[in-house]
Amino acid sequence: MTSCAEPAASASSGESLWRHRNFRRYLTGLAVSAAGSSITQMALPVLAVLYLDATTAQVAYLTFLGQLPHALFALHAGALAERRSKRRQMITGDLVCAGVLVTVPVSAALGTLTLTQLMIVALVRGTATVVHDAAAISLLPSLVDRSLIQRSNSRVGALFGIAASGGSHFGAVLTAVLGPARALLGDAASYLISAGCTARIQALEPARVRVTSGSLRNEIGEGLRYVHGEHRLRTLTLVNATTSFAVGLFNTLGALYLLRTLAMSATAFGMVLGLGTLGAAAGALTAPALARRYGPGPMMTGALAITPLTQFPLLLASPGFGWQVAIGAALFLQFACAGAVGTTQRSIRQIITTAGMQARMQAVSTWLTYGARPVAALLAGGLGTWIGVRASLTVGAALLLVPFLILASSPLRALRQMPDPPGPATAPVQPQPRTGPSLVPEARRTQDDQSNWSLESDGP
Incomplete structure (x- = not known):
């Protein structure tokens, strides 16, 4: 993988994204973190279900x-990311995640690990992830020109998926060799690498929101009204939120179903x-080509229509290697559809949103999208206890039909090309002008940037 410490190189509008050092550092940090998070995604359920x-x-409750x-x-x-340095916010989230994950193998070695501690770790790690992601996604439009956002998101999604896949396989090996608790050290290390890569990004960030009220409430309200x-x-x-609700139900019960009902080994699960x-x-890598050929709207609508069909192998499965292969193939197709839709819709949202609203727009989407999952987790727990795991799935x-119906009934279903960015006359928030070529070159931090680089005490 490309080192985040390579010497700087100038960027130009015709240069490959892979040669743009700020984008490369950004991408490397996200990819390493994704690989590590897949280790935790694989090892934590094994630790809870099979060991505790x-x-x-x-x-x-753990998922909730x-x-x-x-x-x-x-x-x-999201509001804080408009006020503060996005890079600093990302680094803070990474360091907190690394610190809290280390407590699990330490407690396991001392024989004091409990489900209560796992739940606390999940809560703290989730909070730090929110802080990181609100800044990370909204930082991308300041690294590349808007005409390159779809390509950039495609590269991010593709490498993210590859890294996550490698992390799952590596997590299976670590779990088999070291045990699930010590396997989490791999994720802790990935957060430290991600923080190091983020610290070396030198692109100029958009002008920050000037605080007038001293409260985040007005800024949050502006973001909600804007979306x-x-x-x-x-x-x-809304498509994201309803998809997330259905996926949240699967994520809550899926590991339990595969590990216990279908008797998968930890290695097969990984x-x-x-x-x-x-x-x-x-899906992420082919999304731009599919969007050009069929149009972003028809492509997303078709992918959402296919997604519910990919659940049949899981619902019909019984223990055995053949069914494991079928479930893996169906999961590949499901995630391919999700990658294509996710890359495309994220690009559309970033293109049409003004610079001063990027973080708040993304925060509203995150709030509704991921905020639906705790509710789905509670519903899954109740349904799983009442009607059984397979029936709950x-x-x-x-429920995966709902996002398809929402998009199919909207004008976006007929969108044939990526939209144009908003004009200055229609922008609700006027960012300060930013100069530079299409691929934003490294810029020296201003006095304000330098004074805000240190960690601040106030948080969300």
Whole structure:
């Protein structure tokens, strides 16, 4: 993988994204972190289900607490990202995640690890992730010209999926060799590498929001009104939220179903997750070409229509290697559809949003999208206890029809090309002008940037 410490190189509008050092450092940090997070995604359920003998309800609570911070803090994190240095906010989130994950193998070595501690770790890690992601996604439009956003998101999504797949496979190996608790050290190390790469990004960030009220409330309200008032943002955010709700139900019960009902080994479980993340990479990488050929709207609508069908192998499966292969293939297709839709809708939202609203727009989407998952986790726990795990997953498959119906009933279904950026006359927030070529070159930090680089005490 490309080192984040390579010497600087000048960037130009015709230069490959891979040769643009700020984008490369940004991408490297995200990819390494994604690989590490896949280790935790694979190892944590194994630790809870197989080693701590968690019940269905306890697995649901663990997932609920991991997703709860998105509902509680996403809007605040987005508003803070407009006020503060986005890079500093990303580094803070990475360091907190690394620190809290280290406590798990330490407690396991001392024989004091409990499900309660895992739930606290999930809550703290989820909060730090919200802080990081609110800044990370909104930073991208300041690294590249808007005409390159779709290509950039495609590269991010593809490498993210590849790294996540590698992380799942590596996590399976680490879990088998070291045990699930010590495997989490791999994720902790990935957060430290990500923080180092982010610290070396030198591009000039957009002008920050000038605080007049001393409160985040007005800024959060502006973000909510901005997304609600733009029909494309409103539709895509609603599609994301309803998809996330259905996926949240699967994420809550999926590990329990595969590990216990279908008797998958920890290694097979990691391999199946790895196939899914490879599908996400394939979908993200082919999204620009598919959008050019069929149009962004028809492509996203078709992918959302296919997604519910990919659940049939999971719902019909029984223990055995053949079904494991079928589930892996279906997961590959499901994630490919998700990667194509995710890359395209994120690019559309970033293109049509003004610079001063990027973080808040993304925060609203994160709040609704990931905020739906704690509710889905609680519903999954109740349904799993009441009607059984397989029947609950069937409900989740039916819910995947909702985002398809939302997009199919909106004007976006007919969108044939990527939209144009907003004109200055229609921009609700006027950012300060930014000069430079299409690929933004490295810029020296201003006095304000330098004074705000240190960590500040106030948080979301």
